Amino acid sequence: MSFPPVRAVGRGAGWYRGDCHVHSVHSDGELTPEELVVRARGARLDFIATTEHNSGAAAGVWGHLPTDDFLVLLGEEVTTKTGHWLALGLNPGEVVDWNHQAWDGLVDKCLDQVHRAGGLCVAAHPHAPYPSGDFLFPLLGFDVVEVWNGLWTSDRPWNADNEAALAAWGRSLAADLHTGSWQPAMGNSDTHLEGQIGSPHTVVFAEELSAEAVLAGMRAGRSWIAESADVDVSFTAHADGRVAGVGERLATRDGQVEVHAAVRGVSAGTVSFHTDRGKVHRASLLGDGAAQWDTTAGDSAFVRIEVRHPNGHVAALTNPIILK
Incomplete structure (x- = not known):
């Protein structure tokens, strides 16, 4: 199969655990797609999303890996000079252009592209401590904020950058809920290395284990974040x-x-x-x-x-x- 199926058997309506920020050897990760799926299942996840930097999932790379009860979503980490964002739920072979910046007005066209595909736009690691990692785009038009990112952590998936992202998101909730424009929070591992996947991850209520249902649950904020499946x-x-x-x-x-x-x-x-x-x-x-x-x-x-x-x-x- 060239691309992963959009639906797995699952357990019907219920809570599903997933990591939606994962890199393989096809961008700057050290693990193959096969290794990532094995480790994701070992971490007791139900789904992951492919988010290679500025490239979509290639045909034939992920399609043979999902099982009856495990889902692989197609996505991309759109890596710009003024922040990174995740495009989740892309169509097979689809790529989102990364050549835009916070002040040029071009991001709206890219957000519309993802939304037309039924996808989700996520502001990634908004306070990441490296050039281009700090998220400078307006949040209007984005669906979700990644307030917890596991990449730059050691024994536990938490640091000052996550604390800052959580505080900023928490402060904005009252006004954003009042206007109906709030963005739910999510957490992902940003896996690049061995031992990172699933720490943290997002637990979402979905009507079934399918791309459409999982994204709908995240969009609605029917989700919470866990440091591991033990929690x-x-x-x-x-x-x-x-x-x-x-x-x-x-x-x-x-x-x-x-x-x-x-x-x-x-x-x-x-x-x-x-x-x-x-x-x-x-x-x-x-x-x-x-x-x-x-x-x-x-x-x-x-x-x-x-x-x-x-x-x-x-x-x-x-x-x-x-x-x-």
């Missing part, structure tokens, strides 16, 4: 007998909301609750644990959580639940 998070808001999960809206009659978080796979640390008023609650975790925080729709336009290790490194974080 699992359940995050819900409850009001008037109704329940909403990550990326969903919860309407209430009297405004009273109970927010529940359950975390597995983090031996110790904290879970913190964040709204448009900043960090509003923090609870300790000792092994698998749960926390509850109560609010009202009048006090909180949204709520999201961060799970951190005792050293402050993030183990998981979610997109918001929106309260009406």
Whole structure:
């Protein structure tokens, strides 16, 4: 098969784990596509995306690698002089031009190309510490922000650049949700070397394990980010007998909301609750644990959580639940 199939068997509607920023020997990575798929499955991922620098997936390179229950999405890392971005969900053989900059107005044409293919445009590692890595394009027109990138990390996939990206994204949420123009967060490994894939990765709710459904879940913010598949998070808001999960809206009659978080796979640390008023609650975790925080729709336009290790490194974080 020249190109990967767009659908895998999967488990129907459910949560799927994937790494959407991966490089092979066909750009500047050290692993072959075959090795990447083996390691992705070993990391308990359900899908990956090919994102070679300024080139699409070549015919015959990835098409024979997916299995019945593993999906390979076609993409590209568009590597410009004023920032990098991911074009996810490209058509077979499609390439996005990289020769544009933040001030020349040409990026809009490229974003439109990806959107016409049904794809997703992701602002990649917006605070990367190297020339051209800092993201200078306006976020308008992009669908998602990569707030957690694993490339420049060692023992755990977190550093100051990710902290800056998360803080900037968190500060913008209130205004962006109000205008309806918010960009969900995602996390990827930016794999170039052995041992990086899946650390971190994005966990997305999709109606099926297909390119269209996975991208739709990411676009809607029905997703959260984990440092590894050992970490699992359940995050819900409850009001008037109704329940909403990550990326969903919860309407209430009297405004009273109970927010529940359950975390597995983090031996110790904290879970913190964040709204448009900043960090509003923090609870300790000792092994698998749960926390509850109560609010009202009048006090909180949204709520999201961060799970951190005792050293402050993030183990998981979610997109918001929106309260009406």
